[in-house]
Amino acid sequence: MPSPQHLLLKQFLAAATGPLARQRPRLTTMRLAVEAAALFQFVPWNVFLEETNVEGMAAEWLRPAGAPTERVLLYLHGGGYVLGSLNTHRSLVGALARSCRLNTLAIDYRKAPEYPFPAALDDARLAYDWLLAQGYAPQSIMVAGDSAGGGLALSLLLHLRDAGQPLPAAAIGLSPWTDLVLPTAVLRQVCREESQLLEALEIRGWGGMYAHETPLAHPLLSPVRAHLHDLPPLLIQISDAEVLHDDVLRFTAKAQAAGVPVTLQVFGGLVHWWHLFWRFVPEARQALEQAGDFVRGVWAAQQAAQTLAKRAGQQARVAAPQRLRPAH
Known part of the structure; x- marks a missing residue:
């Protein structure tokens, strides 16, 4: 059962987004609203902010104290491909960086409708x-x-794999949007359960803005519809009350059938974007802690494999027959 803190959050979101759903606000209004909400977010303690740019694209580092310098996390924020920014996700990214103990690079990729697909994917690459x-x-x-940033992370893996490029060690999807084709009946059902939150955000319309002239079922728009072989370990977190839930389960099953190591963590009764509210929702803190455990598990497995390979190489050299020197 969700925590009392989450129930209060749900009531607050219902009160805040109900009027928005009825008024059908413009995208510019929604962008201003989420940026205004970001004013109340703060970087977590012992995480240091460093502004930078990536080939002219705005970006920033979130650096936890004591994080190793040789490892890094690339973060792609959510927002339906049409809104969100470094500001709106700074607190969440900092909290995840601290849980994973990784220096984290967050980027302000281009948004639709001004910059439709594949602009966001190009920026991630x-x-x-x-x-x-x-x-x-x-x-x-x-x-x-x-x-949407979780879906974009999965699309990046597919893009790199198909281009024959080296893949990252792992990927984490926090309620990832894996299928831009959303049935109206499912949307309406979950909107009722989440007090019109997702209806207010009109996510299916946003998917169309991002896709533009590309079919919504394109595998780099909807990773659940792609071939999912040869991907690195994945952590997927989802709530069973989210509109994205069933698609995430389909993606997970398909990836596992293709031999991809997937860790699926399902939380009960939580609203979409619950991770953003980690400061006062215990389920969000739990989710971020589990993400940190996943990261440490990947590094440990990587280190164990390297150790085994090194030992195997040493044993092979010992077992190799010695060449005899010619007699003089």
Whole structure:
């Protein structure tokens, strides 16, 4: 059962978004609203903010105290591909960086409708290539994102794989949007359960803005419809009350059937974007702590594999027959 803190959050969101759903606000109004809400967010304690840019694209580092310098997390924020920014997700990204103990690069990728597909994906690829150029090895990079950003992270993996490029060590999807094709009946059902939150955000319309002239079922728009072989370990977190829930379960089952190691964590009765409210919702803190556990597990498995390979190489050299020197 959701915590009392989450129930209060749900009531607050219902009161705040109900009028928006009836008024059908313009996208510019929604963008201003989420930016205004970001004024109440703060970087977590012992996480240091450093502004930067990636080939002219606005970006920032969130650096937890004591994080190793050789590993990094690339974060892609949510917002239906049409809103959100570094400001709106700074607190969440900082909290995730601290839980994972990773220096984290967040980017302000281009948004639709001004910049439709594949602009966001191109920017994500640009940031990944930029990290490689900075000297980070692919096996030392992880990618994460929430909602549309989670779907974008998965699309980035598919894009890199199909291009024959080295993949990051792992990816984390916080309520990832894996299918832009959303049935109206499902939307209406979940909107009632979430007090019109998702109806107010009109996410299906936003998907169309991002897709523009590309079919919504394109695999780089809807990763659940892609071939999912040869991907790195994935962590997927979702609530069973979200409109994205069933699609995430389909994505997970399809990825596991293709041999991808997927860790699926399902939370009960939580609203979409519950991770953003980690300061006062205990389920959000729990989710971020579990993300940190996943990251440490990936690094541990990576280290164990390297140790085994090193030992196997040493044993092979010992077992190899010695060449006899010619007699003089």
